[in-house]
Amino acid sequence: MKKLVILGGGYGGMKLLSLLIPNLPYNIMIILIDKVPFHFLKTEYYAIAAGTISDQSVQIPFPKHPQVRIIQQEIVKVDIENQKVYMAEGDFMEYDDLVIGLGCEDNYHQVKGAKEFTNSIQTITKSKQTHKKLHALPSGAKVAIIGGGLSGVELAAELTESKKELQIYLFDRGISILSSYPKKVSNYVEKWFSTQNVKVIKKCNITLIEENLVYNHGSPEFFDCIVWTAGVKPSMVVNELETEKDQKGRIILTKYHHIPNNEHVFVVGDCASLSQPPSAQLAEGQAEQIATILICRWRGKILPSQMPPIKTKGVLGSLGKKRGFGLILNTPLTGRIPRIIKHGVLWKSKTQKGKNKE
DSSP states (O other), X not given: OEEEEEEOOSHHHHHHHHHHGGGOOTTEEEEEEESSSSEEOGGGHHHHHHTSSOGGGGEEOOOOOTTEEEEEOOEEEEETTTTEEEETTSOEEEOXXXXXXXXXXXXXXXXXXXXXXXXXXXXXXXXXXHHXXXXXXXXXXXXXXXXXXXXXXXXXXXXXXXXXXXXXXXEOSSSSSSTTSOHHHHHHHHHHHHHTTOEEEOSOOEEEEETTEEEETTEEEEOSEEEEOSOEEXXXXXXXXXXXXXXXXXXXXXXXXXXXXXXXXXXXXXXXXXXXXXXXXXXXXXXXXXXXXXXXXXXXXOOOSSOOOOOOOEEEEEETTTEEEEEETTEEEEEHHHHHHHHHHHHHHHHHXXXXXX
């Protein structure tokens, strides 16, 4: 049988798997390799770290099928020339077609000590470790969150509601947090933080992190816990691939989502160089198009001459349990409505993906 190997069971890998299973020819075997045994809703990792939800509430079993095999291992290398992927325990897997969906990792922007002395919410394991650290803090402890984007804002908001005894500081290098959002949104969030006694430190320049110390513009300040949410970059495995990449290290693709001059290696999600910012919606949109391409090939059909633009509906963020913010079809939203919408989207996502487990 021919092997389709999918690296990573994130939003792109999970969506692709669910779309391909009903259309599998008898001679195709799908192997999904991931270091964790479930698909996790990564958009909710901030709540895992804050301790307001359990990891079980955001885990979804991978679909089951006689022609699908799930391998729980970490990928350490992809050998495109010899069509092999290597795993941490020394095993390797050959493939006929490959989909790389290995996601991203923290980007420390060459800040000395950031990797060693900060906590993370980039993976389910790291989010649980961060929760353990935050949960053990005494009343009055100081927490620094480095990065005022979506992840940092949601974590700060969730923490200030769930652990009111902590002092939360949110650092961002911009003139406002959530700088990619309309001013109406960032102003609303900053005002909400002021009512919750979250200290927002703007125009910061973090040059050094030591144990329990954040150096902003050269001046150190003590914190009981430091969490890094200041950007991401493609996984190290992708970084080591010898293929063309953009300035952010993401792999440049053809219109059919495979690397140039190799129609057997696709890339989905945060590792892919696309015109839109990385998101769960974008990864799932990519997966839909990759599924179309693979099914066309399996059935001997001609590929579409063009792939349509991937449309995303927007982005939503939480400010605790009752407030939120977002941008839907270029319309800024604040208050209860975006929080209600996000709750509904999350519920729908869990319900739909849960149906694929059998």
